Amino acid sequence: MENGKCIRHFLKKFVNNTTIDEDGYPVYRRRDDGKTISKCGVELDNRYVVPHNRKLLLRYEWCNQSRSIKYLFKYVNKRNDRITASFYSSGTVDAENDECDEVSMYYDCRYISPCEAAWRIFGYRIHFRDPSVVRLGFHLPGEQPVVFQDHENLKDVVKKASVKESMFLGWFEANKKYGEAQSLTYSEFPSKFVWKPLPRKWFPRKSHSVIGRIFFVPPGSGKIYYLRLLLNFVRGPTSYKDIRTIDGILYPTFRYACYAQGILDDDKEYIDAIEEASI
Known part of the structure; x- marks a missing residue:
């Protein structure tokens, strides 16, 4: 009242x-x-x-609107509740001279409601994504990323066969092996083929709908930016030279190949890149 x-x-x-x-x-x-x-x-x-219905209340919790669901599940349609907590000691003899390390005293805590905790304990899916998205890496000649452990000797790492293998280089090999690959660009390739990390090779896809997305590169990156532009147009290359070959002519750089392809005749590509980065 x-x-x-x-x-x-x-x-x-x-x-x-x-x-x-x-x-x-x-x-x-x-x-x-x-x-x-x-x-x-x-x-x-x-x-x-x-x-109220006593039998239903004992057995079910029924909701007929989204606001009730948000309340029951601690606003599952929003982000998790968060709290900033700090720990400190007080009441000591020499409290005035105690140094406070704010970094070590700062904790970014996350609150999980009982409903969400039970959902995660049982291993249920938190969200769905359809179709699946494959991130496609690429690199300039001889600049593929190499992953190694801290204790490994760099000379031994360089001798590994996997150093000369990557998803991008595997695309070249797949274009040599499969005729269907000749009609696909790099971003279209995952729709028909699947990358296997262990053998580090592409294989024909048997199921699932997948789309590919090439890593973003800003216009100021130089050569690799022009390479990315060409990957949206070139189909079925088996080497870097094939990417730089336009209408049967091999161009010395990726930039010249972009001009020959008509990609850089105006500022459209730069404007699109700036707008994509801003989003």
């Missing part, structure tokens, strides 16, 4: 039939049957009753 009124708007009105109001809330039927009960000296009738 606030200022003599119930904040839940009781007592309600007598209603013959259950309806839904304009805000999506149910207006339950309340019979005017003349029955009352005395509580603390106050006569109460059906206008004071909170509608």
Whole structure:
């Protein structure tokens, strides 16, 4: 009760039939049957009753609107609740001279509701993504990334066969092996082929719908930016020379090949790149 009124708007009105109001809330039927009960000296009738179904409440929790779901699952449609917490000691003898390391005292904590915790414990899927997206890496000649452990000798690492293999170089080899690959650009390639990390090779795809996305490169990156532009047009190359070959002519650089392809005749590619980066 606030200022003599119930904040839940009781007592309600007598209603013959259950309806839904304009805000999506149910207006339950309340019979005017003349029955009352005395509580603390106050006569109460059906206008004071909170509608409920005892059997359903014991077994189910039913929702008919998104706002109720958000409440039950701690706003699952929003981000997780977060809290900034710090720990410190006080009441020491020499408290004034204690140094405070703010970095070590700062913790970015995350709150998980009981519903979300149970969902994760049972290993249910948190979200779905369809179709799957494959990120396609690429590199200039001799600049493929090499992954190694801290304790490994660099001379031994360089001698590994995997150093000369990458997803991008595997694309060249697949174009030599499969005739269907000759008609696909690099971004279209995952729709028909799948990359196997262990053998480090591309194989024909047997199932699933997949799309490819080439890594973004800013215009100021130089050679690799022009290489990325050409990858959107060149189909079935088997080497870097094939990428730089336009209409049977081998150009000395990727930039000249872009001009020959007509990609850099105007500022459209630069404008598109700036807009993509801004988004």
